[in-house]
Amino acid sequence: MNILSLSGSIPEQVCDTIRFFGHGGSQRISHYCQYAADYISRVLEDEGVDGVVFPRSCDSSRTIGSYLEGCGKFVHQFHVPARRDAAAARYLAGEIRRYKEAVEGHYGTGITDMEERTGLVNGRNRALGRLYARLPELCYGAYLDMLHGLLQRPLRGQRVPEDLPACACPEGPRVFVLGSTQAGTGLIRQIEEAGLHIVGDRLPESRRLFSVPEVSTKGDLYENIAESLLAGLPSPSQDAFAEILKEDRDELVKKQVQGVIYITQKYCEPYDYLFPAYERMLDGLSIPVLRVTETGGGAGNAALAIGTFADML
Amino acid sequence: MSGIGIDAGSTYTKYCVLGDDAQIRTVFSGPTPIRQKEYFTEKLQALWEAYGEIPAVSCGYGRKNIAGTRAVSELSALAAGTGRVLPEAEVVLDIGGQDTKLIRQREGKLLSFFVNDRCAAGCGMFLGNTLHRLGVAFETLDLTDGRLPGIRLSSTCAVFAQSEIVERIAEGVPEEEILRAVLVQMLTQSKALLDKVDCGRVWLSGGLTGIPGIAAYAGAVLERPVAVPEHAAYLAALGCALMASGGTEKGREGEKG
Amino acid sequence: MAQLYLQLQAKLMRDYYKDFSKYAKGRAPSRKVAWVTAFTPVEILEALGIGYIYPESYAAVIAASGQEQGLLRESGRNGLCADCCAYSGCFNGALAAGTAPRGLPPRPDVLIATNNQCNTLPGWWNLLAEGYHVPLIVLDYPGEGMGKERALPYVTAQHKGLIAEMEGLSGNRLDEGRLAELIRNSRRSVAAWDRAAGLLADRCVDPTALFDGISYLITSRCRPETAALYDALYGIQAGSPLADGERTPVFWLGYPLWYHPQRYLKELLPDFRICGSNYITWWSLDYDGEEPMEQLFSAYNYTFLNLSAETKRVRLKECIDASGAKAAISLRNKSCKCDFVSAKYISLPQVELEIDMIDRGYLDMDRARRQMDILRETV
Known part of the structure; x- marks a missing residue:
């Protein structure tokens, strides 16, 4: 399991992720954050990466999924709430559970730790x-x-x-x-x-x-x-x-x-x-x-x- | 106290020597070579032989290759030089070989700065490459008639603009028209920097100031008054010389350091 | 019909702009004012007697008045990056300069932003909040990915929270019957609009009328006059002759050009006719559900721009197929990171033009002309 993560808001308590810190990739997307474009490049070019998890918190990360369609890897968009009240916390708790279930489902593993x-x-x-x-x-x-x-x-x-x-x-x-x-x-x-x-x-x-x-x-x-x-x-x-x-x-x-x-x-x-x-x-x-x-x-x-x-x- | 200032730009190096009376004894320039360390060592030695072993300060891309000098930021030097020549000049636009800079200064002190170093179409190298392609010498450029070109380069990218220039040559467009269009393109790229400051008159510095009529031409393109101060191409070198001579606060701090 | 259309249009505009400084002439608004983003559940505000202003729409008005360049520069001088959405640059510039074609909008008592369109808007609204020091409410719409069973309670909690806060602001209590009535009005407005806009595919309908006409669906959709307005528009357009078969039907994928008199590059398209546009479908909100909270959730959580890439692709294809387009013009403005990959699934000759909807300085007309020539040859 080598899941490349784009954000510190992805809960590390669920499973290991590799935090993404730059890559000189080939993707050049017009009017798009190059850091996100490099992330896309790494996912598509690095066979060592078998999964990605990214938020939906900015305009670039919002559309990352569409560039990764058909890549054959685990692709999961994690919705970090734009609010920080009690309702958002309840929602985020559900989101964390969904993320865990998605990892378990894709990798055929049980997360118990x-x-x-x-x-x-x-x-x-x-x-x-x-x-x-x-x-x-x-x-x-x-x-x-x-x-x-x-x-x-x-x-x-x-x-x-x-x-x-x-x-x-x-x-x-x-x-x-x-x-x-x-x-x-x-x-x-x-x-x-x-x-x-x-x-x-x-x-x-x-x-x-x-x-x-x-x-x-x-x-x-x-x-x-x-x-x-x-x-x-x-x-x-x-x-x-x-x-x-x-x-x-x-x-x-x-x-x-x-x-x-x-x-x-x-x-x-x-x-x-x-x-x-x-x-x-x-x-x-x-x-x-x-x-x-x-x-x-x-x-x-x-x-x-x-x-x-x-x-x- | 006297001092030597060296502004080692990407294409040209500018020199300024101040005498004991803090007056300019000489300013001159020469192409920046590829092998810089040896060249600058010899150059500095020659200056010391001519003017005495006086302090020297350098700035610009090549400053690290000039042993025996204290290195400073070229924008601080530009502010210092402007403050000496024209203290009331608040906004200075410097179109260099590889970048374009805009500074705000007051009495030689740098207040703020903006740099556009991403767009080759806004820099001196674009003009240099075009002159080379057309086989025209920089010294022959003359804009005193103030006439803007009849053509416009539609490409804002220097790479694509070069292709466009080749097409224009093939179409038989006169070289002078092409060069005027290149200058319009370069000045237009500066507008984004000028939009960042509230300014009336803009003072131009850098290599372009050697072109007769550039002030009015730039004014027409930038749609605001543009003027060229004395020693416009040497302001940063002058600023360095001032710092070397202790004629500025930064220069005196450097002495303490 | 035309008379009725003009009367209703004038009434809606009068009501909308009455508190702008040019018309208010120092008079304070009679009710509290919210500045909202384009996909805010305004039915709640209307039900509580709170007025609402759309800064994005006003930026379009500013561009249409030819005043955007100076205001964009003003905004840049105030620190906002030129890469940012030109709607925000234009509007913020107007606030900084203190000038705009219809005067300045009334000062907000609250700012409400949503992220069901893009993530730029909450950032823009946060910046406005720092300038105005008024409460800011951001509504977070998760879209499709999370599943309705999770998203509905979250969004409903936010809507109820908004109601509570707005009751406090307005001093009024929400009448659920009134809210239900306003949602019905919105539904009727959407239906009337869809009927009128649907004529574009087959009839000689001026797309400019639709690009301009949708503004009422944005700013006044829960007003009863809006459905009547669009019924009148339909009445006017239904009598139009069938579309000219000689001109190639083309789909306009992107924003209207607000600074352009026709809102699109008419001068480059003498042999094309616009038969459809995704922009004029974006506010066809689906108020699906049994009761108001569910209806508001459906409408505002599933806005087109908040859907998954897959769903957007399918919807866009349906829209383009229904229009009968033989080509597409796709517009990339200077800041939107809209999901242009969806255009790759359209098997039509396309051209991508770099044009901004607000900043006319971004357009390179010569280049656009050359690209249209290539499209012409391809078609």
């Missing part, structure tokens, strides 16, 4: 949270590389290190990154090479991943997992701009951030719509922001923009 997996996810997230708290003194690039490698391994093989290399530029201007680095950590390396000190983030594979509350194994496990998933730091696709702005404002002030780097994919509409509101919030805090947009060809001359931003800070 969800409680154990829940404990492992809780433990891993705790460890990641501890590491994140030490970020100002650790090398952020090493941290994110570790995360990307970790999330591509089976849950039982995920070992969070106790320590990571120290930050090489602790005196550099303090910056915060958000958006999506799921296409790779190249930009993060460029940011650090420019002498900027990354002290925090709002990335789906980092702070958002382990922000979810611990899942209790007492009572209805599906409901508990659902409530936990909906209680974590939300994505901009979850009807939560106000919450995102408030949460990040607090984090930026607490960490005395001097600049924000907003990393998006071209044609990623959730982050495109969040940006004006986020920029206004940063204006209010007098924190400059650099927006870097990645396309299939990379982030263009991001080094120029990042270097200039570092100069400005």
